Amino acid sequence: MSIATNHNPDGAPYLRIERLTKQFGSFTALKDIGLEIYPGEFVCFLGPSGCGKTTLLRAIAGLDIQTSGRIFQGGKDISALPSSHRDFGIVFQSYALFPNLSVSANVGYGLVSRGLPKVEIETRVNELLHLVGLPDAGRKYPAQLSGGQQQRIALARALALSPGLLLLDEPLSALDARVRSHLRVEIRRLHQRLGVTTIMVTHDQEEALTMADRIVVMNHGVIEQVGTPTEVYRKPASAFVADFVGTTNFLNAVVAGPGHVRLGDINLACELDVHFGPGNDVTLAIRPEDVVVRNIGPATPNTFDARIAEIEFLGSFCRVGLAINGELAGGPPALVADFSINAVRDLAIAEGKVMPVALPPDRLRVFARPPQAP
Amino acid sequence: MSAVTTGSLHEAAPATIRRQLDRDDVLMRVGIALLICWLFFTIALPLWALLSKSFQNQDGQFVGLANFITYFSTPALFQSVWNSLYVAILSTVIVLPLAFAYAYALTRTCMKWKGLFQALALIPILAPSLLPAISLIYLFGNQGFLKELLLGGSIYGAGGIVIAQVFYCLPHALMILVAALSMADARLYEAADALGASKVRIFFTVTLPGAKYGVISAGFVVFTLVITDFGIAKVIGGRFNVLATDIYKQVIGQQNFEMGAVVGIILLLPAILAFAADRIIQRRQVALLSARAVPLEPKPEPRRDWAMFAFCAVVGGLIFGILLVSFWASLITRWPYNLTLTLKNYFFGDFDTNGWEAYWNSVILALWTAVIGTGIVFVGAWLLEKSRGFAWGRGIAQLLAMLPMAVPGLVLGLAYIFFFNAKWNPLGFLYATMAILVINSVTHFYTVSHLTATTALKQLDPEFEAVSASLRVSLLRTMVRVTVPVCLPAVLDISIYLFVNAMTTVSAVIFLYSTDTKLASVTIVNMDESGFTAAAAAMAMTIVFTSAGVKIAHVLLTRRLERTTQAWRRR
Numbered sequence: 029m030s031i032a033t034n035h036n037p038d039g040a041p042y043l044r045i046e047r048l049t050k051q052f053g054s055f056t057a058l059k060d061i062g063l064e065i066y067p068g069e070f071v072c073f074l075g076p077s078g079c080g081k082t083t084l085l086r087a088i089a090g091l092d093i094q095t096s097g098r099i100f101q102g103g104k105d106i107s108a109l110p111s112s113h114r115d116f117g118i119v120f121q122s123y124a125l126f127p128n129l130s131v132s133a134n135v136g137y138g139l140v141s142r143g144l145p146k147v148e149i150e151t152r153v154n155e156l157l158h159l160v161g162l163p164d165a166g167r168k169y170p171a172q173l174s175g176g177q178q179q180r181i182a183l184a185r186a187l188a189l190s191p192g193l194l195l196l197d198e199p200l201s202a203l204d205a206r207v208r209s210h211l212r213v214e215i216r217r218l219h220q221r222l223g224v225t226t227i228m229v230t231h232d233q234e235e236a237l238t239m240a241d242r243i244v245v246m247n248h249g250v251i252e253q254v255g256t257p258t259e260v261y262r263k264p265a266s267a268f269v270a271d272f273v274g275t276t277n278f279l280n281a282v283v284a285g286p287g288h289v290r291l292g293d294i295n296l297a298c299e300l301d302v303h304f305g306p307g308n309d310v311t312l313a314i315r316p317e318d319v320v321v322r323n324i325g326p327a328t329p330n331t332f333d334a335r336i337a338e339i340e341f342l343g344s345f346c347r348v349g350l351a352i353n354g355e356l357a358g359g360p361p362a363l364v365a366d367f368s369i370n371a372v373r374d375l376a377i378a379e380g381k382v383m384p385v386a387l388p389p390d391r392l393r394v395f396a397r398p399p400q401a402p
Numbered sequence: 403m404s405a406v407t408t409g410s411l412h413e414a415a416p417a418t419i420r421r422q423l424d425r426d427d428v429l430m431r432v433g434i435a436l437l438i439c440w441l442f443f444t445i446a447l448p449l450w451a452l453l454s455k456s457f458q459n460q461d462g463q464f465v466g467l468a469n470f471i472t473y474f475s476t477p478a479l480f481q482s483v484w485n486s487l488y489v490a491i492l493s494t495v496i497v498l499p500l501a502f503a504y505a506y507a508l509t510r511t512c513m514k515w516k517g518l519f520q521a522l523a524l525i526p527i528l529a530p531s532l533l534p535a536i537s538l539i540y541l542f543g544n545q546g547f548l549k550e551l552l553l554g555g556s557i558y559g560a561g562g563i564v565i566a567q568v569f570y571c572l573p574h575a576l577m578i579l580v581a582a583l584s585m586a587d588a589r590l591y592e593a594a595d596a597l598g599a600s601k602v603r604i605f606f607t608v609t610l611p612g613a614k615y616g617v618i619s620a621g622f623v624v625f626t627l628v629i630t631d632f633g634i635a636k637v638i639g640g641r642f643n644v645l646a647t648d649i650y651k652q653v654i655g656q657q658n659f660e661m662g663a664v665v666g667i668i669l670l671l672p673a674i675l676a677f678a679a680d681r682i683i684q685r686r687q688v689a690l691l692s693a694r695a696v697p698l699e700p701k702p703e704p705r706r707d708w709a710m711f712a713f714c715a716v717v718g719g720l721i722f723g724i725l726l727v728s729f730w731a732s733l734i735t736r737w738p739y740n741l742t743l744t745l746k747n748y749f750f751g752d753f754d755t756n757g758w759e760a761y762w763n764s765v766i767l768a769l770w771t772a773v774i775g776t777g778i779v780f781v782g783a784w785l786l787e788k789s790r791g792f793a794w795g796r797g798i799a800q801l802l803a804m805l806p807m808a809v810p811g812l813v814l815g816l817a818y819i820f821f822f823n824a825k826w827n828p829l830g831f832l833y834a835t836m837a838i839l840v841i842n843s844v845t846h847f848y849t850v851s852h853l854t855a856t857t858a859l860k861q862l863d864p865e866f867e868a869v870s871a872s873l874r875v876s877l878l879r880t881m882v883r884v885t886v887p888v889c890l891p892a893v894l895d896i897s898i899y900l901f902v903n904a905m906t907t908v909s910a911v912i913f914l915y916s917t918d919t920k921l922a923s924v925t926i927v928n929m930d931e932s933g934f935t936a937a938a939a940a941m942a943m944t945i946v947f948t949s950a951g952v953k954i955a956h957v958l959l960t961r962r963l964e965r966t967t968q969a970w971r972r973r
């Protein structure tokens with residue numbers, strides 16, 4: 029049974045960040061960040077390189093203190109505390125293992141200076157090495173281990189003092205693809221076993237989608253969206269999120285009336301925010317896999333004809349370029365759709381064919397255009 | 403309650419957060435404050451004392467620029483400026499191509515015996531600068547056995563100074579150029595080759611530009627070494643006056659401290675200018691070598707390789723020859739009348755009241771300098787590199803740590819006289835002790851050691867300290883357990899550098915020794931002045947043997963260290 033996913037909005041958050049701003053000289057790396065993280069959650073900070081993820085993580089750790097704003101951990105105001113007085117374990121992309129110390133000494137590094145008896149330290153180190161699946165690595169030096177093994181040791185070291193908060197800064201980015209996906213599962217499993225509140229920084233959306241209970245999508249020093257992987261993927265809060273997480277079609281449209289937009293000559297029903305008025309320029313976003321081609325009947329909403337302009341075979345599905353509106357006779361595709369091989373076969377989808385497709389209203393996202401510069 | 407509390411309606415800007423300090427922060431800040439104090443008392447205040455002295459008359463009254471006006475209106479004094487510039491520029495112009503070709507041979511050819519040639523060229527570093535001058539006197543002096551080669555000319559003067567300087571400065575330029583030429587991206591050469599560029603064209607369009615900054619740096623180093631060196635001009639300069647000898651004459655000969663201070667300030671100028679220019683130019687250097695660079699492996703080219711072999715054999719041979727001449731001179735009974743071999747030149751007591759004591763003083767000085775200097779330098783560099791916040795304190799310390807590089811030893815020594823000998827100075831008790839010699843030597847060689855330590859520290863993962871803090875282990879403990887062991891090779895390098903330099907330096911200590919703390923290098927100057935040239939050569943050789951012994955021990959120790967730690971050091 030996992031305690032990880034029970035983020036309970038009614039319970040007290042374990043970590044609360046209020047109006048946090050970080051400035052490097054005149055450059056603002058973080059702008060007025062607010063965030064709450066609940067006990068036992070696994071949260072990913074996701075965003076492109078340079079958006080301020082590491083800066084936020086380091087502020088939480090007290091390594092680079094914020095310019096202003098408050099941080100509460102376990103109900104206690106830790107805003108101004110030095111790192112050594114906070115309660116966290118940390119793992120870096122570079123592993124940062126002490127090269128001249130054996131694996132055991134690395135893992136036990138924090139235990140030794142606590143003045144624990146030697147036997148107790150040894151037991152705890154062994155326990156941690158078992159936990160990360162490297163029970164026999166104790167006598168080796170970090171340089172004698174592979175990258176993935178070194179990162180597990182770094183993880184064991186970070187967990188040695190049983191911290192209340194585990195911080196991971198791109199822990200998998202330096203590893204090759206196979207090791208990475210393996211370690212992803214391991215970290216996730218470890219988290220479920222220990223239930224320690226965890227924040228992981230990553231620029232890899234797949235990593236965030238597969239590992240996180242909740243994702244914090246960041247861009248240019250602000251939080252664009254906070255939500256579960258499904259929410260972030262299904263209901264991106266901004267064009268940026270829609271673009272950064274997964275693949276998305278962006279289409280220019282104009283608001284026709286309440287709950288309706290016009291895409292060229294096509295009238296589409298969608299969930300439209302009240303603040304849009306008729307004539308407003310908007311951007312429609314829809315994922316390729318949400319474009320429907322099967323079971324289209326007379327009652328199916330948002331149905332229109334499209335011409336198959338291109339087909340790209342990608343194994344289990346085909347990526348299809350659709351020409352719509354005035355381009356039915358010929359012209360470039362305006363819309364990309366992913367159709368299963370089944371559908372392609374059953375409907376005899378082929379280049380040049382004109383056929384009806386539908387854009388389900390609950391799959392359409394509408395954003396103001398031009399997207400407000402953050 | 404929403405998960406995101408967006409920044410709300412324009413309230414007053416929230417208060418700036420100031421991080422509380424933990425014990426490590428406090429300790430490190432105290433450490434930095436102590437470092438600043440140390441550097442303040444050992445470099446900043448002495449320089450200030452020198453500066454103010456140059457604006458005073460003999461009674462200590464402020465006289466404005468009067469001393470400088472006297473200096474510039476006395477042609478006999480002012481001539482030295484031109485003389486100094488002349489030998490410095492000439493030596494630089496000769497050393498650079500020689501060192502470049504030598505470095506090229508060591509790094510870019512498949513010449514045989516590279517290790518031997520490298521070792522040969524580094525010999526002069528182990529010797530006091532006086533040694534090549536003494537050898538030249540034996541070869542070309544009034545009774546030199548190759549005197550006829552000069553066709554009636556004299557070795558005493560600019561010519562002698564330049565030849566000796568070339569010998570003395572070559573290794574310094576060579577080390578910089580070898581470093582510059584070892585960094586090369588093979589892909590550039592392959593591209594040039596593929597484009598059909600000729601060898602000569604490749605040299606001028608790829609090799610030379612790649613080493614440009616190394617050449618410039620080496621040029622400044624040689625220029626500064628020559629213009630600030632005292633020993634060579636003293637021994638072989640004859641009546642050719644340069645700034646360095648002028649200071650000595652003003653202070654020791656005429657007891658005119660104020661004029662000595664003026665010359666000191668003037669000597670400081672070119673050194674500071676060269677230093678500043680070098681810093682500015684180096685800052686422009688972008689990393690030429692990307693992480694993906696492919697190291698260049700020289701390919702055999704028999705004609706070039708043998709030509710370079712011949713060149714290195716001649717240059718390396720000359721360097722070794724000059725050393726041998728001094729060694730031979732130290733073993734001869736009475737040049738040129740009695741050439742039988744003897745050890746009596748090594749009975750230093752017969753030539754100088756201090757005898758061998760001077761040698762032991764030098765060893766003691768070198769040991770203390772190595773131990774204390776390495777400690778202060780490494781801990782200082784660690785504090786500046788690893789402490790958090792306190793930017794202004796670190797900035798001041800960093801600036802003070804760079805200052806000694808720009809101050810010639812002679813000027814530093816003079817500044818110490820003024821500072822530590824001043825009536826008002828409670829530190830006056832240090833005057834004429836071994837302690838002041840140690841402090842002076844540590845300061846004189848501070849910057850290079852500091853840069854070595856900083857470079858080594860920068861190569862460590864910057865997150866070690868973050869990890870320590872998260873594990874609530876004090877940074878001091880991490881320094882002892884991790885930083886020092888990992889940096890041990892650099893620590894050894896620094897201590898050897900300090901030892902050898904303290905052993906060989908003349909200029910920094912010539913003003914500061916007392917009868918009880920007379921040093922080997924100073925004895926060489928004195929014995930040479932008294933005409934005991936053979937004994938001077940013998941003393942120079944004992945210094946060479948000592949520093950060579952230490953250097954060899956260093957190499958062996960480093961090798962051993964590499965063996966015992968190879969389990970964790972990456973190849």
Ligand SMILES: Nc1ncnc2c1ncn2[C@@H]1O[C@H](COP(=O)(O)OP(=O)(O)O)[C@@H](O)[C@H]1O
Pocket residue numbers: 052055057075076077078079080081082083084
């Ligand atoms: N010490 C620093 N000084 C100045 N700018 C910095 C510093 N650290 C980070 N930045 C800037 O802050 C921004 C965010 O950096 P960072 O948090 O490291 O991004 P990332 O999301 O890739 O982890 C970047 O534009 C970076 O250049």
Ligand SMILES: [Mg+2]
Pocket residue numbers: 081082083198229
């Ligand atoms: Mg980062």
